[in-house]
Amino acid sequence: xxxxxxxxxxxxxxxxxxxxxxxxxxxxxxxxxxxxxxxxxxxxxxxxxxxxxxxxxxxxxxxxxxxxxxxxxxxxxxxxxxxxxxxxxxxxxxxxxxxxxxxxxxxxxxxxxxxxxxxxxxxxxxxxxxxxxxxxxxxxxxxxxxxxxxxxxxxxxxxxxxxxxxxxxxxxxxxxxxxxxxxxxxxxxxxxxxxxxxxxxxxxxxxxxxxxxxxxxxxxxxxxxxxxxxxxxxxxxxxxxxxxxxxxxxxxxxxxxxxxxxxxxxxxxxxxxxxxxxxxxxxxxxxxxxxxxxxxxxxxxxxxxxxxxxxxxxxxxxxxxxxxxxxxxxxxxxxxxxxxxxxxxxxxxxxxxxxxxxxxxxxxxxxxxxxxxxxxxxxxxxxxxxxxxxxxxxxxxxxx
Numbered sequence: 234x235x236x237x238x239x240x241x242x243x244x245x246x247x248x249x250x251x252x253x254x255x256x257x258x259x260x261x262x263x264x265x266x267x268x269x270x271x272x273x274x275x276x277x278x279x280x281x282x283x284x285x286x287x288x289x290x291x292x293x294x295x296x297x298x299x300x301x302x303x304x305x306x307x308x309x310x311x312x313x314x315x316x317x318x319x320x321x322x323x324x325x326x327x328x329x330x331x332x333x334x335x336x337x338x339x340x341x342x343x344x345x346x347x348x349x350x351x352x353x354x355x356x357x358x359x360x361x362x363x364x365x366x367x368x369x370x371x372x373x374x375x376x377x378x379x380x381x382x383x384x385x386x387x388x389x390x391x392x393x394x395x396x397x398x399x400x401x402x403x404x405x406x407x408x409x410x411x412x413x414x415x416x417x418x419x420x421x422x423x424x425x426x427x428x429x430x431x432x433x434x435x436x437x438x439x440x441x442x443x444x445x446x447x448x449x450x451x452x453x454x455x456x457x458x459x460x461x462x463x464x465x466x467x468x469x470x471x472x473x474x475x476x477x478x479x480x481x482x483x484x485x486x487x488x489x490x491x492x493x494x495x496x497x498x499x500x501x502x503x504x505x506x507x508x509x510x511x512x513x514x515x516x517x518x519x520x521x522x523x524x525x526x527x528x529x530x531x532x533x534x535x536x537x538x539x540x541x542x543x544x545x546x547x548x549x550x551x552x553x554x555x556x557x558x559x560x561x562x563x564x565x566x567x568x569x570x571x572x573x574x575x576x577x578x579x580x581x582x583x584x585x586x587x588x589x590x591x592x593x594x595x596x597x598x599x600x601x602x603x604x605x606x607x608x609x610x611x612x613x614x615x616x617x618x619x620x621x622x623x624x625x626x627x628x629x630x631x632x633x
Contacts, residue, residue: 363460459493
């Protein structure tokens with residue numbers, strides 16, 4: 234019901250919100266649209282797998298040129314896409330006009346009727362003061378919603394290019410750079426839909442790379458990321474995993490988290506935290522026991538990385554659960570963890586479309602099972618290929 238209301242609110246905008254995977258009147262999610270979305274995600278994963286295979290071979294100037302051209306075309310398509318599947322960009326425009334007055338803790342209690350308030354642009358902001366200041370500055374001279382959304386998309390295209398540059402700076406292979414630059418999930422969620430998570434991810438990944446030279450500089454970047462979205466204060470502790478001294482790692486992590494909370498309170502005031510608490514009360518009851526378990530797994534992964542400097546590929550996919558209610562664009566929260574253990578990046582990037590689909594609100598259970606099955610097949614296929622490559626290398630070493 235709420236999704237239908239949101240869709241009707243934004244259908245007449247310059248970039249209509251066309252996503253509508255809401256449950257039917259009978260209470261069951263629509264099967265065929267869900268299966269279509271899963272099929273699209275499967276095709277995207279297959280194409281990324283092909284990209285991975287093509288760029289796994291020796292790099293060449295021709296491949297690099299083609300990569301730049303293909304990435305440029307996809308970025309332009311995302312910037313000028315005629316519609317969106319999320320209304321968040323419109324809320325960003327409203328917050329830029331309201332400024333810090335966006336923190337209005339009026340969500341308790343909240344009901345379906347409040348979605349009409351959302352359409353009017355007055356739902357309180359759950360974003361940090363850094364992001365509110367950012368959109369105020371970015372959209373200050375744009376008085377048209379169409380131009381404002383385009384400005385958000387253009388800015389996010391810049392952040393997306395920063396992700397590519399940072400991944401390349403992490404000294405990965407060309408295939409990983411290609412998987413990032415041509416990733417439809419990244420382009421769709423963070424350029425076409427202009428979600429703000431990519432800003433905090435860029436800052437945290439930059440902190441991870443900078444920490445080798447300056448732990449203090451990395452801490453500043455993590456604090457700025459937390460001023461965009463507060464959970465990144467926790468994810469940002471990954472920046473300090475390479476500090477040799479365990480006590481030093483723990484100390485700077487706690488200091489960074491504390492500074493993020495204090496500075497957020499100082500800049501945004503109690504209304505921000507009251508709004509976060511209201512969102513928590515509203516959304517957390519919707520979380521099931523699996524969500525609690527996955528959230529605990531993500532916290533364990535962070536703690537284990539910080540204390541023991543160890544990583545686990547399976548736990549890479551747990552980080553979106555650190556949000557109160559996971560949404561398709563939260564899959565990028567796993568990227569900093571994968572950057573710390575670079576060999577996890579290809580798998581994460583190839584499966585990004587599925588990772589997004591599995592967090593869609595209205596996907597039917599049958600379609601979800603199909604997505605899980607397809608993801609398992611993709612992982613299994615990748616494992617077989619890796620195993621065959623390892624056997625081939627072993628035969629070459631043995632002179633067989």
